[in-house]
Amino acid sequence: MWSCIFWGKFEEFERIFEQIPAKETWHHHATSAAVVDTQIRQHGAPNLLFVTNEVLAQNSADLLKIKAATPSISVVLTYTQPNTQENIQWLRVVPVIDHLIAMNSETTKDFIERLATPEGREAVAKNPENLFLPSGASKERTHVLKHVDECKMCYEKLHEYVERLGCFTGFSEIMTTAASEMLTNAFYNGRKNPLTGRAQVIDRRVKFGLDNNESVEFSYGQDGKYVWLMVRDSFGSLDRMTVIRALDRAATERTAKLNPETGAGLGLIMLFEWASEMGFSLVQGKSTTITCKFKMTKRQREFDSEHSAVHLVVG
Numbered sequence: 001m002w003s004c005i006f007w008g009k010f011e012e013f014e015r016i017f018e019q020i021p022a023k024e025t026w027h028h029h030a031t032s033a034a035v036v037d038t039q040i041r042q043h044g045a046p047n048l049l050f051v052t053n054e055v056l057a058q059n060s061a062d063l064l065k066i067k068a069a070t071p072s073i074s075v076v077l078t079y080t081q082p083n084t085q086e087n088i089q090w091l092r093v094v095p096v097i098d099h100l101i102a103m104n105s106e107t108t109k110d111f112i113e114r115l116a117t118p119e120g121r122e123a124v125a126k127n128p129e130n131l132f133l134p135s136g137a138s139k140e141r142t143h144v145l146k147h148v149d150e151c152k153m154c155y156e157k158l159h160e161y162v163e164r165l166g167c168f169t170g171f172s173e174i175m176t177t178a179a180s181e182m183l184t185n186a187f188y189n190g191r192k193n194p195l196t197g198r199a200q201v202i203d204r205r206v207k208f209g210l211d212n213n214e215s216v217e218f219s220y221g222q223d224g225k226y227v228w229l230m231v232r233d234s235f236g237s238l239d240r241m242t243v244i245r246a247l248d249r250a251a252t253e254r255t256a257k258l259n260p261e262t263g264a265g266l267g268l269i270m271l272f273e274w275a276s277e278m279g280f281s282l283v284q285g286k287s288t289t290i291t292c293k294f295k296m297t298k299r300q301r302e303f304d305s306e307h308s309a310v311h312l313v314v315g
Contacts, residue, residue: 002115005030005039008052010078033062045070047115052103053079053090060094067096074098078108082307084273088251091244091310102307111309132279132291132311140221147209151183154218161220162227168300174274175227175294179218181267182231182290186216190235190288226276228293236286240314243280247272247310276306283315
């Protein structure tokens with residue numbers, strides 16, 4: 001049985017939910033923390049607890065208590081205003097939020113389908129990273145990289161692939177820039193010095209190879225509506241709070257630090273504002289997987305107006 005609770009004003013959102021052909025599901029509407037507690041006692045812990053910005057502003061302490069009492073619940077913040085700084089800051093202020101999505105968007109419907117339908121649940125159960133991929137996404141190619149210099153080949157292959165999709169002028173450059181940010185972070189931020197905990201190679205002008213048991217994988221593809229990029233490293237050094245702090249810092253500062261040694265400093269927020277969805281699958285000491293999907297369109301205005309979502313899954 002798949003279930004969710006909507007805490008706050010979700011009239012339009014619930015209509016989206018009701019359009020999805022999901023069997024063996026239930027959802028309830030809650031107006032307060034007390035109602036949420038009652039529903040959990042009567043029906044058991046739901047898979048998802050949807051909350052709004054307004055609910056968080058008045059009930060963040062109650063939400064933390066609910067999550068502490070029922071840690072299996074995934075908390076979804078659904079925002080109505082595309083205020084990047086405010087929405088990202090909620091991830092830091094209330095660090096139990098697992099998903100950040102827009103109230104009304106195509107991404108929202110796709111997200112619920114991936115969790116509410118039997119097919120979607122089965123796919124996510126087999127591999128949590130399927131939560132991040134568009135429905136029907138096809139993998140075009142996977143590159144296994146062992147040296148920083150191999151990134152350039154990936155950018156060239158990706159650029160050729162995206163150019164054939166017929167999107168707006170500049171879309172290919174956005175995709176290669178996004179791939180560059182994702183791969184650079186994997187290589188330079190993924191490997192940590194075991195003594196200091198800092199990046200093993202700080203200067204991004206330094207070119208280096210990986211050890212035999214280390215690798216960075218780069219995959220990409222599309223489903224007719226979205227292009228997706230995925231980078232997986234074998235380091236597993238990224239944790240939930242590091243992601244949140246990095247997003248929050250970039251959203252707050254919003255001024256590039258032009259440092260050739262450590263990078264510009266705004267890469268994550270740039271990805272967030274370009275991507276329709278960003279997914280982080282974090283398995284400490286084993287792997288970090290970051291997935292981004294981007295709207296395919298001939299109109300840049302439509303691309304720019306797409307709402308952004310973030311998913312944090314800790315394995």
